Amino acid sequence: MKQRFSQVKSLKTLVSDSKNNILIILMNWSSIVGNGNARIMMPLELKQKTLTVAVPNNMVLSVATKFASLIINKASICLGNESVLKLKFEIKPELFKKAKAEKTNADSHIPEISEEEIAQKKQELMNKFNLNEKTAEIAAKIELLNIKRGENEQ
Numbered sequence: 001m002k003q004r005f006s007q008v009k010s011l012k013t014l015v016s017d018s019k020n021n022i023l024i025i026l027m028n029w030s031s032i033v034g035n036g037n038a039r040i041m042m043p044l045e046l047k048q049k050t051l052t053v054a055v056p057n058n059m060v061l062s063v064a065t066k067f068a069s070l071i072i073n074k075a076s077i078c079l080g081n082e083s084v085l086k087l088k089f090e091i092k093p094e095l096f097k098k099a100k101a102e103k104t105n106a107d108s109h110i111p112e113i114s115e116e117e118i119a120q121k122k123q124e125l126m127n128k129f130n131l132n133e134k135t136a137e138i139a140a141k142i143e144l145l146n147i148k149r150g151e152n153e154q
Contacts, residue, residue, distance in 0.1 A: 018136055021083050022046045025075055027138050034075040037064075042095055049085040056096035061089050073088060111148035118144065 022045060030038040040060050046054040051072070057062045064071075068087045075084040121140035125131055131139065 009057045020131075021079055023138065024079055024135065025051070025084075027081050028078045032078055033067075033071060040096065042092075044090065046084065049083060050088050051084045051086070052088045052090060054092040054095050057091060061091060064089060111145060113141065113144045113148065 010147050022043065023048060025032065025043050029043055040052055040056060042054040043051060044054050053064070053071075055064055069138055072087060076082050096099075118137065118140050121144055122133070122136045124128065125139050126136040127145075129139075
């Protein structure tokens with residue numbers, strides 16, 4: 001029970017008004033920039049309608065700047081309004097270092113969550129935190145995955 005309370009508390013922080021839009025951008029990043037670009041560009045922050053994006057080097061920066069207006073448009077469409085008006089790029093190679101391949105085991109799979117569980121949790125979060133439907137669904141999936149993973153570890 002204590003673990004569940006801390007998850008709800010951290011979820012409230014995660015979906016606070018100031019972080020709501022960046023969460024939506026993170027969840028839709030592959031759709032905004034494409035799968036290949038999602039591996040070499042990372043959204044960091046959305047502040048005062050400026051989206052800060054990390055890139056690993058100058059070469060990626062020079063190519064990404066050519067597509068800045070497209071990224072801005074897709075991010076704004078994703079959020080449903082003109083929440084992104086500018087892009088700011090930061091070169092942060094440390095965020096893109098390749099990790100050594102890890103051995104996978106049977107416990108590392110994604111737990112199954114039924115649509116009913118998601119719908120119930122989504123409604124609970126919408127009521128409790130006054131979230132919009134899309135954000136509540138994303139948050140519900142995150143919370144349920146964390147709960148199921150916790151159950152599998154015990």
